[in-house]
Amino acid sequence: MTKAWLIRAGRAGEREQWALKNGVSGGGFHEVADLTPATTREDVAVRVADGFPGAADGKLQNFTAQLWALRNRMDHGDYVVMPLKDTPHLAIGRVTGDYEYRTDPDPTLRHVRPVQWLVTDVPRTAIKQDLLYSLGAFLTICEVKRNDAAHRIAVVADKRIDPGARPGHGELTTPVKPGQPADTTVDEPDSDTEGIDVEQYALDRLTSYLIETYAGHKMQYLVAAVLTAEGFTCTVPGAGPDQGIDVLAGTGPLGLDEPRLVVQVKSEAGAVGSSVVQQLLGTMSGHQTQQGLLVAWGGLTKPAEQIVSQNYFRVRVWSASDLLQAIFRNYDRLPEEIRTELPLKRVWTLVEEPG
Numbered sequence: 367m368t369k370a371w372l373i374r375a376g377r378a379g380e381r382e383q384w385a386l387k388n389g390v391s392g393g394g395f396h397e398v399a400d401l402t403p404a405t406t407r408e409d410v411a412v413r414v415a416d417g418f419p420g421a422a423d424g425k426l427q428n429f430t431a432q433l434w435a436l437r438n439r440m441d442h443g444d445y446v447v448m449p450l451k452d453t454p455h456l457a458i459g460r461v462t463g464d465y466e467y468r469t470d471p472d473p474t475l476r477h478v479r480p481v482q483w484l485v486t487d488v489p490r491t492a493i494k495q496d497l498l499y500s501l502g503a504f505l506t507i508c509e510v511k512r513n514d515a516a517h518r519i520a521v522v523a524d525k526r527i528d529p530g531a532r533p534g535h536g537e538l539t540t541p542v543k544p545g546q547p548a549d550t551t552v553d554e555p556d557s558d559t560e561g562i563d564v565e566q567y568a569l570d571r572l573t574s575y576l577i578e579t580y581a582g583h584k585m586q587y588l589v590a591a592v593l594t595a596e597g598f599t600c601t602v603p604g605a606g607p608d609q610g611i612d613v614l615a616g617t618g619p620l621g622l623d624e625p626r627l628v629v630q631v632k633s634e635a636g637a638v639g640s641s642v643v644q645q646l647l648g649t650m651s652g653h654q655t656q657q658g659l660l661v662a663w664g665g666l667t668k669p670a671e672q673i674v675s676q677n678y679f680r681v682r683v684w685s686a687s688d689l690l691q692a693i694f695r696n697y698d699r700l701p702e703e704i705r706t707e708l709p710l711k712r713v714w715t716l717v718e719e720p721g
Contacts, residue, residue, distance in 0.1 A: 379451025
């Protein structure tokens with residue numbers, strides 16, 4: 367049976383682009399020697415213990431389970447999902463070969479599986495909340511089993527949209543609560559028995575709530591309120607054909623001074639294509655503005671990113687996470703109506719270290 371795996375490529379995503387470029391999993395565990403001769407789990411445990419002398423038993427068992435999964439439990443054709451740190455996207459691929467220990471001078475790049483990356487820019491907003499929860503585990507390597515995960519990830523890789531669990535393929539296990547410490551004694555690590563990244567979990571929940579509450583044209587009023595809180599005077603055209611204009615924003619007493627912005631808001635889950643960016647640039651010229659803002663809830667396609675890069679000093683893009691950060695910065699200055707619809711409070715929580 368085809369399985370699905372969550373993999374990470376560094377605490378800050380420092381190995382992500384290397385993994386995507388070279389067609390491999392995320393590396394890591396540089397303290398541990400070559401696992402090629404380790405044909406049993408006990409062999410892996412010996413090498414992990416050698417790499418982490420004096421470490422607690424729970425940590426050793428946890429790392430052994432992860433590396434045994436990389437060394438032996440992954441099968442050819444299994445799906446791998448790598449949440450990207452520098453963008454709100456997921457990369458999805460399939461395992462194409464056996465475990466390899468590479469001779470790269472950087473020891474963090476040695477423990478890998480060959481991977482054919484199928485898609486590298488699936489927006490997190492295209493994934494339903496229950497599957498996102500499973501993809502929030504702290505571990506570097508773990509199986510994702512709950513809620514028909516493997517089938518859904520296969521569909522996402524093909525169609526870029528999460529179909530949800532099929533009838534009869536619901537929850538298989540009971541997950542821990544967000545922020546709960548990991549159970550480091552489990553025999554086989556999976557995303558349902560390990561601690562969850564509570565910050566990412568909260569952001570994903572808020573993202574889902576936000577798109578439900580401000581779907582369609584309502585989103586442009588939220589964006590206008592955020593820009594108003596940042597010092598702009600905003601005008602929102604009514605519903606209907608907008609010729610690429612969702613918000614007009616300016617500064618000064620009458621909103622006529624620079625900087626002036628033409629703002630386009632795209633709230634769909636899918637990535638925005640290059641035609642939308644071209645339309646925004648044309649609208650900016652037609653309205654004699656030097657700067658534009660594109661709110662792209664699902665991010666951009668690669669061609670669209672290239673056009674934005676070529677217009678670095680003219681266009682900025684807010685993804686869903688960028689809009690959330692703007693809301694956080696300005697929350698106390700937002701209209702009472704929005705704060706009522708979007709009740710937030712600041713919470714301090716202990717940081718869980720990924721395993």
